[in-house]
Amino acid sequence: MPLAPLVDSLGRVHDNLRISVTDRCNIRCFYCMPEHDVHFVERREILDFEEIERFVRIAVTLGINKLRVTGGEPLVRRDIPVLIRRLSAIPGIRDLALTTNGVLLPQLAGPLYEAGLRRLNVHIDTLDRERFLRITRRDDLDKVLEGLEAAKRAGYSRIKLNAVAVKNLVEPDIVPLARFARENGFEVRYIEFMPLDAQNLWDRSKVLLADQIIETLSREISPLRPIPDPDPRAPATEYEYADGGGTVGFIASVSRPFCLNCNRVRLTADGKLRYCLFAIEEDDVKGLMRSGASDEQIAALIRRNIAGKWEGHEINSTRFVAPPRPMYSIGG
Numbered sequence: 602m603p604l605a606p607l608v609d610s611l612g613r614v615h616d617n618l619r620i621s622v623t624d625r626c627n628i629r630c631f632y633c634m635p636e637h638d639v640h641f642v643e644r645r646e647i648l649d650f651e652e653i654e655r656f657v658r659i660a661v662t663l664g665i666n667k668l669r670v671t672g673g674e675p676l677v678r679r680d681i682p683v684l685i686r687r688l689s690a691i692p693g694i695r696d697l698a699l700t701t702n703g704v705l706l707p708q709l710a711g712p713l714y715e716a717g718l719r720r721l722n723v724h725i726d727t728l729d730r731e732r733f734l735r736i737t738r739r740d741d742l743d744k745v746l747e748g749l750e751a752a753k754r755a756g757y758s759r760i761k762l763n764a765v766a767v768k769n770l771v772e773p774d775i776v777p778l779a780r781f782a783r784e785n786g787f788e789v790r791y792i793e794f795m796p797l798d799a800q801n802l803w804d805r806s807k808v809l810l811a812d813q814i815i816e817t818l819s820r821e822i823s824p825l826r827p828i829p830d831p832d833p834r835a836p837a838t839e840y841e842y843a844d845g846g847g848t849v850g851f852i853a854s855v856s857r858p859f860c861l862n863c864n865r866v867r868l869t870a871d872g873k874l875r876y877c878l879f880a881i882e883e884d885d886v887k888g889l890m891r892s893g894a895s896d897e898q899i900a901a902l903i904r905r906n907i908a909g910k911w912e913g914h915e916i917n918s919t920r921f922v923a924p925p926r927p928m929y930s931i932g933g
């Protein structure tokens with residue numbers, strides 16, 4: 602048990618840490634990265650495995666027990682299975698998951714499983730090669746599909762598919778992707794397009810809202826009904842098909858913000874601590890670590906960061922200011 606959990610001024614208890622292990626990526630989704638001239642952090646500015654592990658061990662003493670490894674694309678980080686093995690061995694971690702674009706899963710699904718990973722989210726918006734190329738600016742759909750097969754063979758049980766819901770673009774993909782998931786025992790999670798793209802393309806009219814997707818799937822496949830949530834802080838709102846064909850999740854940050862139940866904190870690849878995906882301020886964990894700080898000093902920084910957490914993002918207000926870092930640089 603932690604000495605005192607990480608609680609903010611609104612009483613929200615934080616037990617969930619998302620760790621970005623790189624800002625680099627092997628594809629270029631338009632809602633995340635610019636097409637050209639991407640600015641990556643220099644390698645020496647990226648936390649090494651010792652630093653990440655040390656941070657997690659300290660965070661566990663403060664009540665963190667769920668980890669998600671993300672990026673950029675976490676599978677482009679060299680020796681990622683080694684980090685997974687180290688993280689999965691930390692006492693107090695109850696849940697370890699990884700989010701990937703799947704391109705390198707054909708090679709890495711097995712080694713990651715052997716290293717202790719059991720939960721995977723694979724990002725795939727479309728099964729259409731041409732649209733995949735338009736969205737990601739790379740022709741890698743076959744590798745992602747092969748990666749999903751490799752993940753199934755490796756033994757991952759509940760593989761989730763992350764699909765970004767962009768209006769006037771992915772509507773033709775909603776039903777085929779949902780059917781593909783049902784046939785393969787995957788769960789799709791539709792993520793409403795958020796204002797985190799590198800080229801400031803976002804505006805509300807480009808968001809395909811969760812309600813529209815629910816309506817389409819209910820009409821075309823089988824009626825969807827909400828599943829009462831055992832963890833009210835979980836961001837995906839879960840639905841099940843009335844015909845028993847599985848479940849679908851929605852991360853509806855735009856149409857149904859869940860800030861008041863947020864239990865997350867994020868560590869960027871360059872060692873900055875952020876209490877919100879949309880935070881404007883961040884705390885410099887790496888600077889503190891590299892200047893010889895004690896574990897207690899790092900724990901105090903984590904507490905301060907959470908204590909200062911705002912009520913929530915204001916995507917739906919005219920006051921909203923997009924964070925200076927786009928998605929790939931924060932870690933989604």
Ligand code: SAM
Nearest residue numbers: 632633672673674701702724763794795928933
């Ligand atoms: N590269 C990995 C991937 O694509 O899954 C991990 C990092 S990526 C930033 C994490 C997730 O963020 C992706 O699964 C994608 O669905 C989501 N994402 C990226 N940009 C987004 C945006 N502007 N709005 C909503 N979701 C976004």
Ligand code: SF4
Nearest residue numbers: 626629630633673702
């Ligand atoms: Fe890369 Fe993931 Fe961003 Fe796509 S969403 S560019 S796969 S980091």
